[in-house]
Amino acid sequence: MESRWIWPFELLDKLGEGGMGVVYRARYVGNDRHVAVKLLPSDAAANTTLLARFEREMEVLKQLRHPNIVHCFGGTCESEQRFYAMELIEGGTLSDVIRSKGRLSLEVALDFAIQMCHALQYAHERGVIHRDIKPSNFLMTKRGQIKLSDFGLVTIVAGRRLTATGRTMGTVEYMSPEQIRGKPALTHRSDLYALGCVIFEMLTGKPPYQGESAVEIMHKHLKEPVPHLSLTRFDGPRQLDQLVFELLSKTPERRPGSAKEVGELLEDMLHPGRRAGRFESTLLPTKTPVASVVAPLEGIDRSSDSLPEISTTIDQFRSPWSWSIAACLVVICLISWNGWRTSSSRIAQAEHVLVNQLDSPDQTTRLFAANTLAKLGPLHPNTIGKLHAATKSGRDETIIAALAALSHHANECRSLQWDIYKMQQNSELSSAVRAQAGQTFNEIQQSRSSSTTMTILFWSFLVALMVVAVVGGRWIWSRVRLLAHSNPSFSGAA
Secondary structure, eight states: OOOEEETTEEEEEEEEEETTEEEEEEEETTTTEEEEEEEEOTTGGGOHHHHHHHHHHHHHHHHOOOTTBOOEEEEESSSSSEEEEEOOOOSOBHHHHHHHHSSOOHHHHHHHHHHHHHHHHHHHHTTEEOSOOOGGGEEEOTTSOEEEOOOTTOEETTSOOOSOTTOOOSOGGGOOHHHHHTOSOOOHHHHHHHHHHHHHHHHHSSOSOOOSSHHHHHHHHHHSOOOOGGGTTOOSOHHHHHHHHHHTOSSGGGSOSOHHHHHHHHHHHHSTTOOOSSSSOOOOOOOOOHHHHHGGGTTOOTTOOOOHHHHHHHHHHTSHHHHHHHHHHHHHHHHHHHHHHHHHHHHHHHHHHHHHHTTOSOHHHHHHHHHHHTTSSSOOHHHHHHHHHHTSSSOHHHHHHHHHHHHHTGGGOGGGHHHHHHHHHOTTSOHHHHHHHHHHHHHHHHHHHHHHHHHHHHHHHHHHHHHHHHHHHHHHHHHHHHHHHHOHHHHHHO
């Protein structure tokens, strides 16, 4: 496709399309990094329900930070073109893997299922119910890491409902009976039912219930007996057959209590006899065999005062290999330094562009610039001044975004502390602006105290380092003098 721009992203090629938006591969101008950008079509933005789901998906993803959940970098829902950016996953989907292989091996399926449990447990602990767990919503990295995506149908516990009671939303092959009926209210156990369907499909190549139409499949979810893995080509442990059977129970209360519980059972099956899985990481003490400590001392004549291995080490250090290694290290340092300079230059360019956008008459552009500046590294003092100026005029959303950006750079805007305090006390401003001003003021206060603490720790560390250097230097010099007296060859080499 011809490249398009949604600043600061250049859209390159389409990766996928669905009812909740179109996903493109894109380039971020700040550092040339490739990301995935999800856009809500302009015609869909007129649908208030779709718009609310898109906004909720973006907000939920921004709050979820987990290795097995796709990472969202943020976006905007203020202009006619709604979009957000997320990490680009290059390995396809779990659905692609199942389609190409037919079914997965027991070990691979267990490993994938454990990763899914990690993602679900993290989301459920934060009151997030996904409602659309299926293989195509699990993205795959090239290293085999699972990433849960597509939170467009997500339900927030105790949050505002976006689906009317009795209405069915989801993918029929993986929908729980209560999700099909629309009652009772969905809980995290609805996601566990869908997880059971996915595990069943990974091990057999097909979902547990199939049919010619969506109505037929939904009827099977509601009425047909729960299928057993043992009735297929499955040859794994009986405990796994029982676990999947319980996950697919028609009654939510008969399913396992949590994704963590399921993950622990799967860990036991993947590593029988030990519970050293990723849910309960226990650090065991390492015992070094006595032989490995004694062996290097064998063959040394303890009655002799000479230490031939030390002079040999000195000669090895003077060999051409040492100079080659040193040269390689210098080259690596130079390359790293040049890369850092290039990266810093690109970030400075992006910062300059965003600073110019703060002066834009378009409030949406100003809002996006302030939100993006909050994510950059240390800012130039002029940029801090521009953000401060942005808190003086404009819509409340823009002022709040500018104050939030200043709070992210509290160390760099201490001189603005009392001006922000006045905003907090200004009764003419809205309560939301005054609340954000109070939060920014507190961040600056905390940065002052933490800076003082870090300064004290730095000088304490420096003094301790000097003491260690003096004491260690004296000890090394005494050892060198002793060796020089006891071994003429070492004295000559030194």
